Amino acid sequence: MKGDEQVIRAVNAAEVAPTTYAWEIRAEGLRVKAGRRMAVDGVDLSLGAGVHGLLGPNGAGKTTLIRALATVLRPAGGELELLGASVGGRTEQRRLRRQIGYLPQDFGFYKRFTVREFIEYMAWLKEVSKKDIPAAVQRAIERIGLADRADDRMKTLSGGMIRRAGIAQAIVNDPRILLLDEPAAGLDPAQRLRFRELLRELGSDTCVVVSTHLVEDVAMACTDVMLIDEGKPVFRGTPSELEAAGGAGDAGDSPIERGYTALLARHQPDRGSR
Amino acid sequence: MIRTELRRSAAPWAAVLIVGIAAVLLFAFSGPWWKGGGAWNREWTGLARWERNTLMLVWPFAIGVGALQGLRDHRSGMAELLTTTSRPRWRRAAQTAGAMAIAMTAGYLVIFAIGAVQVAGNATYFHWGWAPILLVGVLSLIGAAWLGMGIARLAPSVLTPPLLAVTALAVAVVTQVSPVGGSLLSGSVPDRIAWLSPVQDGPDDAFTSVAGRMNLGQGLWFLGMAVTGFVLLAATRAATKLLAVVPLLAGAAVALPLLPATVAQAQEVDQGAVALVCADGLPRVCVTNVHQEFLGALVQPAREALALLGKVPGAPTSVEEVTTGEPFYGRRPVVAGVVQIDFDDFDLASGLRSTTDPDRLRRYLVAGAGTPTCYGRVEMDENYERERAARAVSAAGLTGELRPLSGSGSAYFRNELETLARPAWESFRVLPAAEQIARLSAMRVAAETCRGGTLEILTNGVAR
Numbered sequence: 001m002k003g004d005e006q007v008i009r010a011v012n013a014a015e016v017a018p019t020t021y022a023w024e025i026r027a028e029g030l031r032v033k034a035g036r037r038m039a040v041d042g043v044d045l046s047l048g049a050g051v052h053g054l055l056g057p058n059g060a061g062k063t064t065l066i067r068a069l070a071t072v073l074r075p076a077g078g079e080l081e082l083l084g085a086s087v088g089g090r091t092e093q094r095r096l097r098r099q100i101g102y103l104p105q106d107f108g109f110y111k112r113f114t115v116r117e118f119i120e121y122m123a124w125l126k127e128v129s130k131k132d133i134p135a136a137v138q139r140a141i142e143r144i145g146l147a148d149r150a151d152d153r154m155k156t157l158s159g160g161m162i163r164r165a166g167i168a169q170a171i172v173n174d175p176r177i178l179l180l181d182e183p184a185a186g187l188d189p190a191q192r193l194r195f196r197e198l199l200r201e202l203g204s205d206t207c208v209v210v211s212t213h214l215v216e217d218v219a220m221a222c223t224d225v226m227l228i229d230e231g232k233p234v235f236r237g238t239p240s241e242l243e244a245a246g247g248a249g250d251a252g253d254s255p256i257e258r259g260y261t262a263l264l265a266r267h268q269p270d271r272g273s274r
Numbered sequence: 275m276i277r278t279e280l281r282r283s284a285a286p287w288a289a290v291l292i293v294g295i296a297a298v299l300l301f302a303f304s305g306p307w308w309k310g311g312g313a314w315n316r317e318w319t320g321l322a323r324w325e326r327n328t329l330m331l332v333w334p335f336a337i338g339v340g341a342l343q344g345l346r347d348h349r350s351g352m353a354e355l356l357t358t359t360s361r362p363r364w365r366r367a368a369q370t371a372g373a374m375a376i377a378m379t380a381g382y383l384v385i386f387a388i389g390a391v392q393v394a395g396n397a398t399y400f401h402w403g404w405a406p407i408l409l410v411g412v413l414s415l416i417g418a419a420w421l422g423m424g425i426a427r428l429a430p431s432v433l434t435p436p437l438l439a440v441t442a443l444a445v446a447v448v449t450q451v452s453p454v455g456g457s458l459l460s461g462s463v464p465d466r467i468a469w470l471s472p473v474q475d476g477p478d479d480a481f482t483s484v485a486g487r488m489n490l491g492q493g494l495w496f497l498g499m500a501v502t503g504f505v506l507l508a509a510t511r512a513a514t515k516l517l518a519v520v521p522l523l524a525g526a527a528v529a530l531p532l533l534p535a536t537v538a539q540a541q542e543v544d545q546g547a548v549a550l551v552c553a554d555g556l557p558r559v560c561v562t563n564v565h566q567e568f569l570g571a572l573v574q575p576a577r578e579a580l581a582l583l584g585k586v587p588g589a590p591t592s593v594e595e596v597t598t599g600e601p602f603y604g605r606r607p608v609v610a611g612v613v614q615i616d617f618d619d620f621d622l623a624s625g626l627r628s629t630t631d632p633d634r635l636r637r638y639l640v641a642g643a644g645t646p647t648c649y650g651r652v653e654m655d656e657n658y659e660r661e662r663a664a665r666a667v668s669a670a671g672l673t674g675e676l677r678p679l680s681g682s683g684s685a686y687f688r689n690e691l692e693t694l695a696r697p698a699w700e701s702f703r704v705l706p707a708a709e710q711i712a713r714l715s716a717m718r719v720a721a722e723t724c725r726g727g728t729l730e731i732l733t734n735g736v737a738r
Contacts, residue, residue: 070358097360108351112282124275125359125366169355 021084023048024177024207029078032068039064041231051203053222054211061231062211063105066181070102098127101175105182107166111155115165118154122169140172159186178208184217196221219256227263234267275369284343285377292381296328312477315392319483322404326411326474330446333472336415338439340422348430364508371420371504378415399564401546406489414472417499424506446473469533480564481548481597482541491532498525548597558592565617579639582672586714590644603650613644621680640672641665641679643718663694664728670699671714698733
């Protein structure tokens, strides 16, 4: 996954066809339930290519929002359009899912499969055409830096490697929408650096939504930031705008952390600085 | 993708364990499968039927291992990721279920192949009657494994595999059909229902096969079971999961009227196996097609025996194999003029094999002046012993020498011979030749009708 790596590959008609939609992800007044609780309550989104950071305290509704975008959960209200299609129709959903990559927060895998077999399996499930699978898998493994462990069993991987294998399966089908829920958890500092680089690279032509609580990652790799709390949007803007929201009096060790706490405190004054 | 599943799922070691369990059952236990012509490694049908008997343990194992495989998605926590993939669920289910079916089939066929190598060396009679029996066995394993996978998906608990396996084992045990019909639990389960279990009794002899309607009924039942299991595995809606039970019920509804109502109907005579093959020339010496490998060794002693019997008026003039098994009580039907032989009779089998005592077979055939014993296989009382003594003396009367009919001169048989037969023989041998023939003839008539007193006729000339 070197940044200057040149990849030459054939592109199919679908990839070069002009898009018929303005935003990869568009939501209006989106409401999603997690169990009985309305965990996402009235979110508006218009996301195109780029890396979109999703920030918020624990229980803010980040994971529920991402699960709705991944077509795991059905919206309980409002509108959600992915790649120009309203979410819900069965055949439409199948076409849509081919173009989504998803790393769940709790990423499960078949322990007895090797890394390569597992990613091949996921590519097959995402209907990557049979002849393209080996190359797509190899590329995904190399981009994520797991080439030396590709033929080891999944169960032998460390936590950070498993997270990277999870990212590899999410990008193996060259998705138009890439949803990563806490992708950097368990990565060591060097890996996080490389991961940010990969994010920037992916964001050039893909709509990447990254949910995280690592504020630093957002500052470094995201083109814009959404801050949500209790299922409601609190802030939307660039990382520098987020930084600007904080002042010297706000809690935090860096400008962006101070911005984060300031915005949350403004949204819910009674919680104070947390 | 099925190649990955064949390597990484439970399928490969399931196949290995199937072979292991069945091999232990067939090789390590003397069990019920020692029986001569019905042994698992003697004839093709016997092999297929005994392999079905190993399903007693293999079938519960199959449903358990299927359930274990069915738990994989749940245990790996992949359910959420998998729901976001585009390929329809049934395509994914087909890969896993397909790998499992291949493993079940391979395991079952390997055991058959191990037996086949031995059968090929033993059997001279070949026919395809074993194929449906084998096929139903394979179907029953696939049905069990898929049903296990489906149920484990519905009830994803670590307890599901062991519970399913134990339940299947209990079903297999309770539905064992007793020789007189009904389950072994004092007949409490009717035959028809008992035959929904794939476990078959091994055969007693090589002359019968499983009735066609039995194979058909069981085949359809396990097909229904497999479809239900697969639908449970592939279903994405609750309604489909509910409807999944329909193939299973339909299979049972079609199978139950087809399945035989009695033990007798469950078997059918293998006409190709029982057809008689006779040696060239006269007198007639015939064996069944399935035992024609014995004809060569039999024909010479048999004709010598018939020549000796020619001295006794009314004695048989031909030797033929019978295909009805020896009853527990009493004798099988007698055919006039025929010395009936049964290769499962220990005395005949050991006589054929005997190299130290070439006369033994001849002695065996002329015993009782060619009449069969009057006592069944469990009757061992004093009357039976007296009959045996009379048979030994009558054989001596024709061959000129008193020697045991059974065993290779072991103490037991020598003792038996000395206490009853020796005194009778000493008094018989000094009689004039004409009187000897007259007494043998009288004894033959008495033996033919099982009137008893054969030893007295030989010693005193009259029955007690």
